[in-house]
Amino acid sequence: MVMxxxxxxxxxxxxxVHRSLAEHHEDVEVLRIVDRAVLESGAQNAATALSEAIAGARLVVECASPAAVRSYGPGIIGSGTDLLVASLGALVDPRLAxxxxxxxxxxxxxxxGAIGGLDLIRATAATIQEITLCTRKAPLALLHPGLPEQxxxxxxxxxxxxxxEQVFSGSVADAIHLFPSNINVAAALGLAAGNMDRVRVQIIADPTALSTTHGINVHTTSGHYSFEISNVPDPANPATSALTARSMVSGVLRLAGRGPHFI
Ligand SMILES: NC(=O)c1ccc[n+]([C@@H]2O[C@H](COP(=O)([O-])OP(=O)(O)OC[C@H]3O[C@@H](n4cnc5c(N)ncnc54)[C@H](O)[C@@H]3O)[C@@H](O)[C@H]2O)c1
Structure with a gap:
């Protein structure tokens, strides 16, 4: 059955995601696209469009913003529709989570999203002492209008x-205030570990960086695990890694029943 x-x-x-899912029409059909920038020129707002659209859908694929997860997430889940979230930074708020x-x-x-290894972190969650994340990005990928002037x-x-240059070192909660669009990976680690406070974040602006690198060290009483993930930025948005859309498509296909299923 098509999802x-x-x-x-x-x-x-x-x-x-839309381009890739078009190649999987035997498993998945995109019924509607809801984006405030697209809808602003039309008569309808995003909230109305979304509530109409989810009536016939099994899954909403969020690739918008933490604000969109806050505004629409509870309504989607409350309606009985499933939700796949990219903007994981929103879930640093424990009440929304x-x-x-x-x-x-x-x-x-x-x-x-932009990393792997979350299955291992989830499996070892009860034994985790600390996770360190060192994210290295090109300076322009870190720039956003909300940053302090300096x-x-x-x-x-x-x-x-x-x-x-190191531009941040501290907790996930503090990182999200300074770099809200760059903190999805840190949030993913905290969610997999079941505790955001176990994650320490370092962000390095590197003007020679051609890719975005996440160095992840997981210290547990059952072992020590290291991952280094080096992602090519998405040409349409240098703050986003091209892997993220692929991960979303892989997740959608898995929910539509396509294996192999690693669990
Ligand atoms: N999980 C991960 O590893 C990971 C990695 C990269 C990006 N992300 C997150 O994915 C999200 C999308 O990233 P992107 O690079 O495609 O961003 P983008 O800026 O290119 O596109 C976001 C789109 O969503 C729309 N939008 C934003 N808020 C909305 C709202 N409240 N209602 C309706 N439409 C809304 C915008 O108009 C825009 O067209 C971001 O929140 C980003 O932080 C997650």
Missing amino acids: GVVLLGYGAIGRA QRLLHDGPGRCYLST LRALLAGMRPEHGP
Whole structure:
């Protein structure tokens, strides 16, 4: 049976997911695309469009923003429709995480997004002492209008001859205030570990970086695990890794019943 899905967000990830899902029409049908930028020119707002669209869908694929997860996530889950989330930073809020992950009746799935290894972290969660994440990105991929002026000027002015610079070190909760669109990986690690406080985050702006690198070290009483993930940025949005859309498509196909299923 073909699974009907709604895409919430039609930017770099949403468009790439849409293109890939078109090759899997025997498993998945995109019933509707809801994006506020697309709808603004029309008569309908995103909330109305989404509530109409989810009536016939089994899954909403969120690739919009943490704000979209906050605004629409509880309604989607409450309607009994399932939700696949890319903007994991939204779930750093424990009350929203509770509503989405535990209240039902719809199910909330978390995309593995720009990394891997979350199955191992989840399996060892009870034994985790600390997870460290060192994210290295090109300065322009870290720039956003909400940054304090001094940090914005530093990132905007970095040249290859300056070398890399640490721009953040601290908790997931603090990282999300400074770099809200760059914290999905840290949030994913905290969610898999069942405790955001176990994750320490370091962010390095590297003007020579051609890819985004996540160095992940997991210290547990059952072993020590290291991952290094080096992602090519999505050409449509340098803050996003091209892997994320592929992970979303892989997740959608898995929910549509396509194996192999590693669990
Ligand atoms: N889990 C991960 O590893 C991971 C990796 C990269 C990006 N992301 C997240 O995925 C999301 C999408 O990334 P992108 O690169 O495609 O972004 P993008 O800016 O290219 O596109 C986002 C689209 O969503 C729409 N949108 C935003 N808020 C909306 C709302 N409230 N209602 C309706 N439409 C809304 C925008 O108009 C835009 O077209 C971001 O939140 C990003 O942080 C997650």
